Amino acid sequence: MDKKDNTFNVSSNVIIPQYKTLIGPYSKWEMVRNRELLTANGVEHNKESWRKAIKHESGLIRSTALYFLTRKVVAKDEPIFRKGLKDIDETVQAYSAYGLYHLGDAMVLKQLLSIAHLDVKGHTAAPLAAGLLAQLGHAEAFLTIQKAMECDLEYVQIFGIQNAFHFVSLNGELLPDGKKLDIWDFYPSVLATEHASVKSIAIAQLKEINTPEARELLAKL
DSSP states (O other): OOEETTEEESSSSOEEEOOOOOOSOGGGHHHHHHHHHHHHTTOOSSHHHHHHHTTOSOHHHHHHHHHHHTTSOOGGGHHHHHHHTTOSSHHHHHHHHHHHHHTTOGGGHHHHHHHHTSOTTTOTHHHHHHHHHHHTTOOTTHHHHHHHHHSSOHHHHHHHHHHHGGGGGGTTOBOTTSOBOOHHHHHHHHHTOSOHHHHHHHHHHHHHHOOHHHHHHHHTO
C-alpha cells in the first residue's frame, strides 16, 4: 500500500486514514472513527455533505454517511433511506432501515432481522444489524453477536464485540431460544480471547459501563 500524507489507499476510491489513538468513553469511538474516515475522503462534517456522499461509489463511504444521517433523523431524508434499502451494500441497507424505523416505519425491522441472520463470516453487516436492532430495544439477534465471537477470525470478533455493547441495556430480555440474555455471562468469554484488539475493546466498554458486575470483571484481569 502506498503511503502519502499520513494516509494509505486500500482501494482506488477510498482512503483509510492512519487513525489517531482513541481516548474518552467507548461510546464515542465509532463517531470519531467515522468522522476521520469521511474527512480523509473529502466529506465535510455536515448534513448536506453526508447527503452528497450517499452517491459515492464506495459502500463504505455511503454507509458511513448514513451513520451520521441516522444520528438525528429528519423526514427530509426518507427518500435517501428508501433508496438505501435497495443498495447492493448490506451495511447501507441496515442503516437505511434504522433511519426509516425512526421515521415510523416498523416494517423495516424485518429487513434488519434478515441482515442480522446472515453468515457472520461473509457479512460484516450481520453484527451491525444486530446492534442496530438492540439500539431499537430488540434483543432477538443476540445470537448473531455470539456467533461472531465464536468465529476464529479477528475482524469478525471485532464487529461482534463492537455491537455487543448495545445489548447491555437489554440484559435479562427473553431470546428466541427461550433463554434470557445474560450479558455478564457473555463478557468473560470475550475477555478470554486470544485477540488483543478484541479484548481491549471489551475492557473499554466495561470501563464505561461501570456497574458492579463490570468492575468485578475488570478486577479479575
